[in-house]
Amino acid sequence: MIDVTREIATVVSGSGIAAGVVTLFVPHTSAGITINENADPDVTTDMLDWLRRLIPRDAGFRHAEGNSDAHLKSSLVGTSVQVPLVDGRLLLGQWQGIYFCEFDGPRLRQLEVVVS
Numbered sequence: 001m002i003d004v005t006r007e008i009a010t011v012v013s014g015s016g017i018a019a020g021v022v023t024l025f026v027p028h029t030s031a032g033i034t035i036n037e038n039a040d041p042d043v044t045t046d047m048l049d050w051l052r053r054l055i056p057r058d059a060g061f062r063h064a065e066g067n068s069d070a071h072l073k074s075s076l077v078g079t080s081v082q083v084p085l086v087d088g089r090l091l092l093g094q095w096q097g098i099y100f101c102e103f104d105g106p107r108l109r110q111l112e113v114v115v116s
Contacts, residue, residue, distance in 0.1 A: 001034075001044040001047065001048060001099040001100070001101050001102075002099060002100045002101075002102065003038055003097050003098070003099055004098050004099065004100050004111065005038065005090070005092070005097040005098045008022065008024065008083075008090065008098055008113060009089070009090055011113050011115065012085060012088065012089070012090060012115055013088060013089075015115040017085060017088070017115050017116070018085070018086075018087060018088045019085055019086055019087070019088075020084075020085045020115065020116050021082050021083070021084060021085060021115075021116055022082065022083045022084075022085050022090060022113065022114070022115050023080065023081075023082050023112075023113075023114040023116070024080060024081050024082075024083070024098065024111060024112070024113055025079060025080045025111075025112040025114070026074075026079045026080070026100065026109070026110070026111055026112075027079075027110055027112060028074070028079070028107075028109055028110070029070075029071055029074055030067055030070035030071055030073075030074050030103050030104035030105075031070075031074055031079070031100065031101060031102050031103060031104070031105070031107075031109055032073065032074045032076075032077035032078055032079055032100075032101040032103065033077070033078065033079060033080060033081050033098065033099065033100055033101065033111065034077050034078065034081065034098075034099050034101060035081055035083070035092070035096050035097070035098055035099070036096065036097065036099060037095045037096065037097070038095065038096065038097025038099075039095045044099065051073050051076070051077075051103075055069045055072045055073055055076075056069065057069045067103075067104045069103070070103035070104035073101070073103040074101075074103055077101050081098070083098070085115065
């Protein structure tokens with residue numbers, strides 16, 4: 001899980017839009033995006049550990065690429081989030097951060113950001 005909060009805030013500040021919604025979308029079937037606590041790194045460790053326990057890579061899936069676990073994790077976490085934009089800033093809670101979730105990598109990935 002990669003904290004991308006600062007990068008998104010930079011994109012938002014360069015957009016010139018002061019109020020609206022920021023939509024983040026991951027156009028991949030084995031990655032995701034989520035908002036969660038960014039104060040304690042054990043939260044992301046716990047999340048990844050439990051996703052691995054719930055959906056182990058070697059669970060005997062039929063998908064030929066061998067990454068069905070990543071597809072399932074992506075579906076559970078989700079591939080998009082929206083964040084309100086107020087006064088040119090992301091309206092996140094005090095302890096919240098935005099995380100790009102790589103479930104089948106590392107790979108070259110994209111994160112689409114739409115500020116409107």
